[in-house]
Amino acid sequence: MTLSPDGLEAALRAIGAERYHNRHPFHRLLHDGLCSKGQVQAWALNRYCYQAVIPMKDAALMARCDDPEVRRAWRSRLADHDGETDQDGGIARWLGLTDGLGLDRDVVVSQRRALPATRFAALAYLDFVRTRPLLEAIASSLTELFSPAIIGERVSGMLRHYDFVTPETLSYFSDRPPRAARDSAFALAYVKHHATTPARQRAVQDALLFKCDVLWAMLDALQAAYVTPGQIPPGAFVPSDHSGEPA
Amino acid sequence: MTLSPDGLEAALRAIGAERYHNRHPFHRLLHDGLCSKGQVQAWALNRYCYQAVIPMKDAALMARCDDPEVRRAWRSRLADHDGETDQDGGIARWLGLTDGLGLDRDVVVSQRRALPATRFAALAYLDFVRTRPLLEAIASSLTELFSPAIIGERVSGMLRHYDFVTPETLSYFSDRPPRAARDSAFALAYVKHHATTPARQRAVQDALLFKCDVLWAMLDALQAAYVTPGQIPPGAFVPSDHSGEPA
Numbered sequence: 001m002t003l004s005p006d007g008l009e010a011a012l013r014a015i016g017a018e019r020y021h022n023r024h025p026f027h028r029l030l031h032d033g034l035c036s037k038g039q040v041q042a043w044a045l046n047r048y049c050y051q052a053v054i055p056m057k058d059a060a061l062m063a064r065c066d067d068p069e070v071r072r073a074w075r076s077r078l079a080d081h082d083g084e085t086d087q088d089g090g091i092a093r094w095l096g097l098t099d100g101l102g103l104d105r106d107v108v109v110s111q112r113r114a115l116p117a118t119r120f121a122a123l124a125y126l127d128f129v130r131t132r133p134l135l136e137a138i139a140s141s142l143t144e145l146f147s148p149a150i151i152g153e154r155v156s157g158m159l160r161h162y163d164f165v166t167p168e169t170l171s172y173f174s175d176r177p178p179r180a181a182r183d184s185a186f187a188l189a190y191v192k193h194h195a196t197t198p199a200r201q202r203a204v205q206d207a208l209l210f211k212c213d214v215l216w217a218m219l220d221a222l223q224a225a226y227v228t229p230g231q232i233p234p235g236a237f238v239p240s241d242h243s244g245e246p247a
Numbered sequence: 248m249t250l251s252p253d254g255l256e257a258a259l260r261a262i263g264a265e266r267y268h269n270r271h272p273f274h275r276l277l278h279d280g281l282c283s284k285g286q287v288q289a290w291a292l293n294r295y296c297y298q299a300v301i302p303m304k305d306a307a308l309m310a311r312c313d314d315p316e317v318r319r320a321w322r323s324r325l326a327d328h329d330g331e332t333d334q335d336g337g338i339a340r341w342l343g344l345t346d347g348l349g350l351d352r353d354v355v356v357s358q359r360r361a362l363p364a365t366r367f368a369a370l371a372y373l374d375f376v377r378t379r380p381l382l383e384a385i386a387s388s389l390t391e392l393f394s395p396a397i398i399g400e401r402v403s404g405m406l407r408h409y410d411f412v413t414p415e416t417l418s419y420f421s422d423r424p425p426r427a428a429r430d431s432a433f434a435l436a437y438v439k440h441h442a443t444t445p446a447r448q449r450a451v452q453d454a455l456l457f458k459c460d461v462l463w464a465m466l467d468a469l470q471a472a473y474v475t476p477g478q479i480p481p482g483a484f485v486p487s488d489h490s491g492e493p494a
Contacts, residue, residue: 019481116460117467120367127374209482213363216480220364221464224471233463234266235456 005192008201012139012188012208016146019212022153026219026227031153033161038239040162041101042226044094045237046118048108050218051094053122055081057129061137064130070138073186080179093172100169113237117221125214132207135200139191139207143215144184148177252439255448259386259435259455263393266459269400273466273474278400280408284348285486287409289473291345292484293365295355297465298341300369302328304376308384311377317385320433327426340419347416360484364468368461375457382447386438386454390462391431395424 003011021027029035030043058077065071083089098108107113129137151173158165167174195204225232232238250258268274276282277290305324312318330336345355354360376384398420405412414421442451472479479485 025478116371116464117364117368120371120461120464121364123374124363124367124370127370213480213482214367217363217367217468220468220471220480224467224475228471228475231272233460233467235460 002196002198003201008192008195008204009188011201011205012142012191013145015205015208015212016143019209019216020143020146020150021212021215021219022146022150024216024219024223026223027150027154029227031157031161033157035162036239036241037101037162037164038241039222039226040158040165041098041103041239042237043222044098044101045103045108046114046218046222048094048098049111049114049118049122050125051081051091052109052111053126054090057126060126060130061134064137065134070190076179077183090172090176097169097172100166101164107237113235115221115225115233115236117233118218121214121217121221125211128207128210133203135191135194136203136207138187139195139204140211141187142184142191142208143211144180145188147180147184151176151180249443249445250448255439255442255451256435258448258452259389259438260392262452262455262459263390266456266463267390267393267397268459268462268466269393269397271463271466271470273470274397274401276474278404278408280404282409283486283488284409284411285488286469286473287405287412288345288348288350288486289484290469291341291348292350292355293361293465293469295341295345296358296361296365296369297372298328298338299356299358300373301337304373307373307377308381311384312381317437323426324430337419337423344416344419347413348411354484360482362468362472362480362483364480365465368464368468372458372461375454379454380450382438382441383450383454385434386442386451387458388434389431389438389455390458391427392435394427394431398424398427 026043030040035043055078058074058081062071062074062078065074079089081090083092086092095105095108099105111119125140128140132140155170155173158170159167191204195201225236226239226242232242273290277287282290302325305321305328309318309321309325312321326336328337330339333339342352342355346352358366372387375387379387402417402420405417406414438451442448472483473486473489479489
């Protein structure tokens with residue numbers, strides 16, 4: 001059965017309601033103020049791997065897209081993340097956060113101390129966008145439909161609970177919501193317009209599920225390494241306040 | 248400083264001694280008989296993702312190799328895993344194991360219920376072999392230097408402890424050690440011959456570290472989802488004897 005465009009949108013929003021990573025226990029720990037500074041450091045250091053891959057996946061998407069209109073709309077994502085200089089843009093603001101948390105910038109950028117599972121998840125996202133049909137690549141960006149809400153929770157929770165976090169170090173998040181809303185509106189309209197068969201509508205939903213898995217797996221890895229009694233994999237970042245036994 | 252070929256081999260063996268996944272807690276649980284049947288099922292179902300990718304990565308390696316001698320030596324790996332029919336070969340034997348554990352073969356092959364982190368780790372291995380220099384791609388296979396020992400431990404421990412496991416269902420492992428020894432001897436000789444500068448020797452060691460991370464991350468994911476109080480990610484396999492709360 002083919003869904004109407006609005007029916008497809010409803011199905012996509014239902015996936016987000018069930019599978020977006022705001023439902024992960026680590027997100028709740030983080031925004032409820034229950035993380036140690038070391039756990040927040042681990043989150044920021046690991047999430048950098050994802051941030052670093054975003055403009056690469058956006059470039060990969062445009063590299064496979066023969067429609068100038070889509071490329072034009074997509075291009076702002078590159079500028080948002082890479083900025084005009086190394087002082088602005090999303091990656092620079094993320095490094096402002098890791099700086100503010102006292103992490104060595106070279107270590108963060110090298111990704112050497114990130115959890116392998118995080119790097120593998122980010123790479124899976126890049127590979128998906130490089131290799132799947134364009135419609136699915138665009139649909140995999142639709143987790144941004146749900147990000148304004150999570151960012152609001154995260155910023156207010158972190159500012160309220162952590163004295164080592166400031167509005168300045170969280171500046172990455174302050175301008176994301178309007179950009180995410182603009183970008184996800186474009187991607188959603190594209191998907192609603194082009195996913196006109198049951199197979200394409202299934203593929204679009206699977207792409208969003210895949211992307212939810214990517215985000216979820218990154219928090220799973222943090223939870224296992226830094227929250228549950230589990231162990232930090234060999235070679236990964238060990239916070240100075242870590243109480244568990246590193247592997 | 249450039250290591251001698253034997254010095255390089257010693258450095259590679261030292262990486263295995265420290266980082267190979269026989270040191271992971273899940274390996275100990277598995278071979279000491281401390282896993283439930285559901286945990287053994289989860290291990291076999293997830294590990295299938297890795298088995299499925301091996302002949303793809305071997306083909307990717309040969310696709311980038313302009314030396315007929317290397318391709319000829321490497322070719323037996325494809326036959327080992329894919330067999331002559333769908334009844335023999337490593338993948339078929341792995342499916343014999345999952346059959347023997349009572350898992351639905353279609354579910355296993357679809358990888359739909361595998362942990363996303365497992366799929367991402369297997370994909371990272373495939374991507375590494377597809378994209379890194381040939382020397383590094385070959386070096387990433389060197390975990391096989393260490394597999395005969397782990398297979399011996401695993402088979403004897405599983406047969407001793409689990410009444411739901413038989414020599415027949417473990418037939419995958421019975422012929423792996425001589426093949427692994429043959430294949431890793433070739434790869435080691437290649438690496439020792441071609442890694443003749445400090446940079447190449449470093450790259451070779453990093454490739455082996457990367458591969459150890461892949462294997463380790465797969466066991467980390469199992470440990471987090473099926474052993475520690477952690478949660479099974481949404482959509483993943485839930486064993487019928489699972490006592491935890493699924494996510």
